[in-house]
Amino acid sequence: MNSTPKPIVEPTVLVIFGATGDLAQNKLYPALFDLFTKGLLPQKIAILAFARRDFSDEVYRKFVQAAIVAKKNNPDPVQLVNFLSSIRYIKGIFEDDASYRTLADVLASADKAFNVCANKLFYLAVPPSLYENILNRLSRSGLTIPCGGDGGWTRVLVEKPFGTNSEAARRLDRLLGKLFNETQIFRIDHYLAKEAIQNILVFRFSNALFEPIWDSKHIERIEIRMFEKETAATRGAFYDPLGALRDVGQNHLLAMLSLIAMEYPKGFSATAIQKERAKVLKQLVPINSISVKKIIKGQYAGYKQEKGVAPESNTETFFSLIAYLRNSRWRGVPIELTAGKALGESKTEIHVHFKDVNMGRGDIECHRNTLTFRIQPNESISILFWVKKPGFDNQAVHPQTLSFNYHDSSETKMLPDAYERVLYDCVRGDQMLFASTEEMEAAWKFITPILEKWNKNPLKTYAPGTPFDQIISNHKNL
Numbered sequence: 479m480n481s482t483p484k485p486i487v488e489p490t491v492l493v494i495f496g497a498t499g500d501l502a503q504n505k506l507y508p509a510l511f512d513l514f515t516k517g518l519l520p521q522k523i524a525i526l527a528f529a530r531r532d533f534s535d536e537v538y539r540k541f542v543q544a545a546i547v548a549k550k551n552n553p554d555p556v557q558l559v560n561f562l563s564s565i566r567y568i569k570g571i572f573e574d575d576a577s578y579r580t581l582a583d584v585l586a587s588a589d590k591a592f593n594v595c596a597n598k599l600f601y602l603a604v605p606p607s608l609y610e611n612i613l614n615r616l617s618r619s620g621l622t623i624p625c626g627g628d629g630g631w632t633r634v635l636v637e638k639p640f641g642t643n644s645e646a647a648r649r650l651d652r653l654l655g656k657l658f659n660e661t662q663i664f665r666i667d668h669y670l671a672k673e674a675i676q677n678i679l680v681f682r683f684s685n686a687l688f689e690p691i692w693d694s695k696h697i698e699r700i701e702i703r704m705f706e707k708e709t710a711a712t713r714g715a716f717y718d719p720l721g722a723l724r725d726v727g728q729n730h731l732l733a734m735l736s737l738i739a740m741e742y743p744k745g746f747s748a749t750a751i752q753k754e755r756a757k758v759l760k761q762l763v764p765i766n767s768i769s770v771k772k773i774i775k776g777q778y779a780g781y782k783q784e785k786g787v788a789p790e791s792n793t794e795t796f797f798s799l800i801a802y803l804r805n806s807r808w809r810g811v812p813i814e815l816t817a818g819k820a821l822g823e824s825k826t827e828i829h830v831h832f833k834d835v836n837m838g839r840g841d842i843e844c845h846r847n848t849l850t851f852r853i854q855p856n857e858s859i860s861i862l863f864w865v866k867k868p869g870f871d872n873q874a875v876h877p878q879t880l881s882f883n884y885h886d887s888s889e890t891k892m893l894p895d896a897y898e899r900v901l902y903d904c905v906r907g908d909q910m911l912f913a914s915t916e917e918m919e920a921a922w923k924f925i926t927p928i929l930e931k932w933n934k935n936p937l938k939t940y941a942p943g944t945p946f947d948q949i950i951s952n953h954k955n956l
């Protein structure tokens with residue numbers, strides 16, 4: 479991967495569908511502004527914000543300004559004014575062809591202003607139920623057709639979850655495949671774009687210390703855990719039809735699993751890496767009607783009263799399951815996948831627990847090493863190991879930690895945000911950190927049967943702020 483990002487010169491128009499939503503407000507605009515200040519957005523850019531609300535350009539720019547100020551400490555006022563001036567607001571109804579004709583007119587006038595057929599990037603920052611509607615209407619308005627010849631490209635960024643089960647995902651993929659070719663489709667899983675997650679592969683494959691023992695002979699179990707203190711409060715209407723397993727299990731957690739478990743790729747091209755990630759996901763042992771009973775589901779108290787949530791909702795806000803892989807490297811190694819909202823802390827971590835060094839000899843105390851990838855906050859990689867306890871006792875040992883903390887190193891003080899990476903890579907056409915059709919299908923193939931079979935699993939209520947291990951032990955004591 480090239481560490482010196484290059485500025486992009488071709489004129490580009492970014493169209494954001496769902497431009498007043500939570501995603502645009504909290505993630506996209508702060509990331510776009512950061513790219514802008516680093517000189518990494520195309521030098522000629524127009525941002526067209528498409529949403530239902532009745533905003534003028536001026537009022538919408540104030541809305542964006544507030545979103546940026548809320549996330550960034552004292553943004554440079556001159557940069558902010560310049561950035562905001564590239565934004566136009568289009569009031570549009572997603573289900574109305576006339577709105578797309580307006581969009582087509584605005585796009586044509588942008589081309590005219592740039593004096594060239596500009597690159598077009600369509601970002602679907604809307605709930606998944608709207609994807610098909612928007613794509614069909616974009617296509618009917620002729621907007622999915624690139625300029626041709628030397629003209630600019632057209633690309634589409636689709637947010638996760640990509641569909642809601644195997645069938646819906648396949649239908650969406652077929653539709654995208656009719657309108658675009660694969661190089662134009664960017665299926666977002668912003669976890670793939672997190673710096674500390676990208677480091678999993680580099681760390682594994684660049685250190686002779688670990689790669690030779692990266693298997694079931696040496697590793698006892700793996701835990702992939704994504705905890706959030708935040709509730710679903712501001713996103714009830716989006717979250718309630720999905721639940722935690724679809725919202726983050728099918729994508730973020732399985733993406734981390736694929737990077738932890740994949741084989742060495744044939745080269746570091748986007749397709750080679752996507753292929754290896756997909757291969758792992760295809761090797762997940764399907765959950766059957768017996769193993770499904772062990773999956774833990776929970777819902778935080780007060781969830782049903784959140785805005786946009788059905789009063790009788792059975793949606794899970796917490797799950798914990800054990801996955802296995804059927805390949806020679808990982809056979810028999812339990813991989814715990816746990817995620818939840820309204821927990822005691824916000825933390826995403828992967829723990830790789832090694833087997834005890836005794837290997838059954840039993841003549842010294844048994845000690846295990848643990849390697850931890852802290853994805854956020856305070857990104858780090860640490861190794862728990864054992865040393866002799868200073869003193870007269872020859873056998874007394876105690877644990878110590880070796881660690882690399884991103885924030886201790888000056889060159890990593892400016893970790894790019896995942897959405898900066900998503901947007902930048904899409905504009906420069908690099909698909910490595912995006913999910914392929916194969917990965918998406920394999921992930922749904924594992925998740926869909928769980929969704930179909932886990933209705934009878936008890937949905938345990940937990941108090942907001944409960945530590946995750948307490949939820950698990952409460953569940954086991956049911």
Ligand code: BG6
Binds near residue numbers: 668726896
């Ligand atoms: C999103 C989920 O994909 O990821 C949210 O829809 C979740 O529910 C979010 O809160 C977490 O992202 P991050 O980058 O803040 O860890």
